Amino acid sequence: MTAVTDTSPVVSIVHGTNADLIAEAARLYIPDGAQVADVTWGKGAFWKKVDTSAFTVQGSDVAEHIGGHGNIVLADFRELPYADESFDVVVLDPPYVHNPGKHMTDARYNNAETTKGMSHNDIRQLYRDGMREAMRVLRPAGRIFVKGKDEIESGKQCWSQTELLLDATSLGLYGKDSFVLVPTSRTAMGRWTTQLHARKVHSFLWVFEKPTKTDRRVLHVVDEDGWVEQWTARRPRDKRLGGWVWV
Ligand SMILES: C[S@@+](CC[C@H](N)C(=O)[O-])C[C@H]1O[C@@H](n2cnc3c(N)ncnc32)[C@H](O)[C@@H]1O
Incomplete structure (x- = not known):
């Protein structure tokens, strides 16, 4: 449990487990009385070190051995059975490695059921669709915790x-904060004959915020030379015109 009296500053690097990471992020970003939807419940390990008496957590998962049991809802996070603007925080932690064949986390994260055959781009699309749906069920100024890891x-x-x-900001979300988790337990690693990149032992957690006014969004546009430019668009002041205009 996180001590209620813990007044030490929340810092961006957490050493430990996912439970330590969420406990730290929760201290800053889950207000008392909040309604939280954890839409990739898994084993509920995220909440093991959080004092959840101060807010409510509703879990859901698409895996049939998890969702539909107890008070965990059976639902795909891309199409949640919740009303618009009904939660303050949505927590999204899909399996984050592309999965063409076997992977050591298959059993733990239900990969065979949920992401089998997916490429990295498919996984990226899964996150994007999850964030879009999270935006729908979030109240204005609500937050999305998104867990992930860089991969090869x-x-x-x-x-x-x-x-x-990039994907979150193009949906209109604001990148409020980001945490890095460095596990204290040894990470299982396969052997490579030739190492081409540093092994990524850390993972990350983004905290995105839904703006109170959704009339502005940042888009990333690739020009003909391949440079990425950041453009801002807003809804036209004359509502009859609809669409978006660059500013
Ligand atoms: C990395 S695990 C989550 C672990 C969890 N945060 C915990 O604390 O135990 C990913 C979970 O996402 C679920 N999942 C995968 N695709 C999904 C989808 N489209 N909709 C809902 N849940 C999904 C999997 O069944 C799995 O339980």
């Missing part, structure tokens, strides 16, 4: 942490 696919580095920020 076919020998190429995939920068999930950066992609998630």
Whole structure:
């Protein structure tokens, strides 16, 4: 449990487990009385060190041995059975490694049931769809906790942490904060004959915020030379015109 009297500053690097990470993020970003939806419940390990008496957590998961049992709802996080603007925090932790064949986390994260055959881009789309649905069920100023990890696919580095920020901001979310989790337990590692990239032992947690006014969004546009530019669009002041205009 997080001590209610813990007044030490919340810091961006957490050494420990997912439970330590969520306890730290919760101190700053889950207000008392909040309604929280954990839409990738799994084993509920995120909440093991959080004092959940101060707010309510509703779990859901698409895996049939988890969702539909006890008070855990059976639901795909891309289509949640919740009303618009009914939660203050949504927690999204999909399996984050692409999964063409076998992976050591298959059993733990229900990969065979949920992400079998997915490429890195498919996983990115899964996150994007999850964030879009989270935005729907979040109240204005509500937050989404998004857990992820950078990964290697076919020998190429995939920068999930950066992609998630780009995707979230293009949906109209604000990148409020980000945490890095460094596990204190030994990470299981396969052997490579030739090492091409540093092994990623850390994972990350983004905290995105739904703006109170949803009439502005940041989009990333790739020009003909391949440079990425950040453009801001807003809804036209004349509501009859609809759509978006660049500012
Ligand atoms: C990395 S685990 C989550 C672990 C969890 N945070 C915990 O503390 O135990 C990923 C979970 O997401 C679920 N999942 C995968 N795809 C999903 C989807 N489309 N909708 C809902 N849940 C999904 C899996 O069944 C799995 O339980």
